[in-house]
Amino acid sequence: MSEEVDTLVVEDVSPVHLGSNDVPWWKGALIYQIYPRSFQDTNGDGIGDLPGITQRLDYIASLGVSCIWISPFFTSPMADYGYDVADFCDVDPIFGTLADFDTLIEKAHAVGLKVIIDQVYSHTSDKHEWFNESRTSRTNAKSDWYVWADAKADGTPPNNWQSVFGMGAWQWDARRGQYYLHNFLVEQPDLNLHNPVVQDAILDVTQFWVDRGVDGFRIDALNFAMHDKALRDNPVETEFKRPPTRPFDFQRHEMSMSQPELLPFIERIGNVIRNAGAGKFTVAEVGGPRPLAEMKSFTQGNKRLNSAYAFDYLYADQITAELVRKTQNEWPGTTGEGWPSWAFENHDAPRAVSRWKGSNPPQQYSKLLALLLAGLRGTGFIYYGGELGLEQGTIDFEDLKDPEAISNWPETLGRDGARTPMPWDSKTNGYAGFSDAKPWLPLQDKHAVASVASQSQDPESVLNFTKKVITLRNSCAILRQGNIGFPSHGELLVFDRTHGGQSRRCVFNLGDTELAYDGPLDTQISVGEIGPKIGAGSGFISLTR
Numbered sequence: 001m002s003e004e005v006d007t008l009v010v011e012d013v014s015p016v017h018l019g020s021n022d023v024p025w026w027k028g029a030l031i032y033q034i035y036p037r038s039f040q041d042t043n044g045d046g047i048g049d050l051p052g053i054t055q056r057l058d059y060i061a062s063l064g065v066s067c068i069w070i071s072p073f074f075t076s077p078m079a080d081y082g083y084d085v086a087d088f089c090d091v092d093p094i095f096g097t098l099a100d101f102d103t104l105i106e107k108a109h110a111v112g113l114k115v116i117i118d119q120v121y122s123h124t125s126d127k128h129e130w131f132n133e134s135r136t137s138r139t140n141a142k143s144d145w146y147v148w149a150d151a152k153a154d155g156t157p158p159n160n161w162q163s164v165f166g167m168g169a170w171q172w173d174a175r176r177g178q179y180y181l182h183n184f185l186v187e188q189p190d191l192n193l194h195n196p197v198v199q200d201a202i203l204d205v206t207q208f209w210v211d212r213g214v215d216g217f218r219i220d221a222l223n224f225a226m227h228d229k230a231l232r233d234n235p236v237e238t239e240f241k242r243p244p245t246r247p248f249d250f251q252r253h254e255m256s257m258s259q260p261e262l263l264p265f266i267e268r269i270g271n272v273i274r275n276a277g278a279g280k281f282t283v284a285e286v287g288g289p290r291p292l293a294e295m296k297s298f299t300q301g302n303k304r305l306n307s308a309y310a311f312d313y314l315y316a317d318q319i320t321a322e323l324v325r326k327t328q329n330e331w332p333g334t335t336g337e338g339w340p341s342w343a344f345e346n347h348d349a350p351r352a353v354s355r356w357k358g359s360n361p362p363q364q365y366s367k368l369l370a371l372l373l374a375g376l377r378g379t380g381f382i383y384y385g386g387e388l389g390l391e392q393g394t395i396d397f398e399d400l401k402d403p404e405a406i407s408n409w410p411e412t413l414g415r416d417g418a419r420t421p422m423p424w425d426s427k428t429n430g431y432a433g434f435s436d437a438k439p440w441l442p443l444q445d446k447h448a449v450a451s452v453a454s455q456s457q458d459p460e461s462v463l464n465f466t467k468k469v470i471t472l473r474n475s476c477a478i479l480r481q482g483n484i485g486f487p488s489h490g491e492l493l494v495f496d497r498t499h500g501g502q503s504r505r506c507v508f509n510l511g512d513t514e515l516a517y518d519g520p521l522d523t524q525i526s527v528g529e530i531g532p533k534i535g536a537g538s539g540f541i542s543l544t545r
Helices: 050-055 057-063 098-110 129-134 196-211 262-275 292-299 321-329 352-356 362-375 403-408 452-456 462-475 477-481
Strands: 030-034 067-070 087-091 114-120 170-173 178-181 216-220 281-285 307-309 339-343 379-383 483-485 493-499 502-509 523-527 538-542
Touching: 030 462, 050 057, 050 098, 057 098, 057 462, 087 098, 087 196, 098 114, 114 196, 114 281, 196 262, 216 262, 262 281, 262 292, 281 292, 292 307, 321 493, 352 362, 362 379, 362 462, 362 493, 362 502, 362 523, 362 538, 452 462, 462 477, 462 523, 477 493, 477 502
Parallel strands: 030 067, 030 379, 067 114, 114 216, 216 281, 281 307, 307 339, 339 379
Antiparallel strands: 170 178, 483 493, 493 502, 502 538, 523 538
16 A cells, blocks of 8 residues: 655644653664774875864754764774773774763764763773782772682693683783683783772773763673672573574583672662763663663662663564563563663674665665664663664675684674774765774775765655654654554564553564554654565654654
8 A cells, every 4th residue: 555655744642842850861762773894994004093074074964863872982902993992081092082982972962962972891802901910919999899719730721611702711920820700802801890990990981981971881791891700500401492503502501690799789880870960871882691680670669770782683583573572571671671672783783784684675674773772661772773774784704704603604793893984975986984994804895885875865764764663753852752552463563652641653574474463553753665565674753643
């Protein structure tokens, strides 16, 4: 009956007022994630930088998003491309200077965008001055700022813990004659956050960026931040969602992660944020096979964090109606419950359209995913290029940069394919307007033809459709704030968003074959074939009822 119908009407329910006392700006917002290395290069070194982000803020604001999240730009030797921080309170020279960051904040606020940044509290780089001092002896002032342990009598590590990146989680250090813990790379030693002095130092970092004008934080790998003080072995994992690809997957990380002492530290973080004034937003990344309980505890009440997200969608090989119902029903909105956040893709996960489209046309499926994200209850993250429908990049082994991709090749798609340069203009030099020099990762030919410039001129493009979806979400209190309910089950995803006595019906066929639908068809915005049969890769959001 209809295809890409997008008659936007005046919403019957009053629009959400961003930043009002009763509705925080972040509640139901859409946030745009920027991976700075790959967004815009302004100094001709093939690596994106902070002035590049500033240069493109008008474009981001034109999308209609409320906020940007900038992945790490701090001083780093780049063993893990910025998540190995050598100075939490400075900008790495490849990205610019603190003055560049101040300019970015000022411009972002001038065009109506909030800014949140990554914070990495669980570990540092092995080049951080804290670690350099800590490793010199067992008696220096920072000797217990990291997790150190003696070898067993036979010289082996203190326990069986494994790192995320496919190796044991302990590294011998001859200076101290001890092992240190690294849940990630050897170059990323874990901080001892049981030490209140270390907590104080980390909270000073939080305060530094609050004072610099940021509007909040995405906190990386938060559930890795505290370990079992007795260093007991992790038990064996017996339930697998997919075949293990790393030694890390063979354990339940009950001792190496998520200890009870973490919650008081989270409350200290929350206190710093609250004291900074209204309008700040905190969202935690919570990984692992059983993240829900941690997400709920990290966000419970009003003393901790605002929101959290897991990898429900990021690592899913398929998106199904059952998966969406499960994740949404886990956040029913009970008293004291935190607020959920959702991301279909980010810098750690392959592009969503490549994982999920099946036999559907990628452009149509990208539109469907934009519509679905706008329909879900919670705060949504749009990864740079997602508004263009970018597919996963193909990176030859010799061009890989990501240590996880290199160590696991070719068993995983890796992360580099989701970190390729942003295509701005396919007619500008050979690098799509991203840089005047060869980019740090290969620019994808299939991305260049999907550039911002080319899609801006096409009224049927993924970019222009995404803007319409964001406009609808921003104008609609039902979609931003409303409850969610599922009137039916089965392969067709059907849910109702309700708020203030009014509702919207959302219908999505996420699969490869058409599905029957016998409900109302008063569509406001839609993708694909809509009628008594909902076409494969099709869906709609209804008018307000």
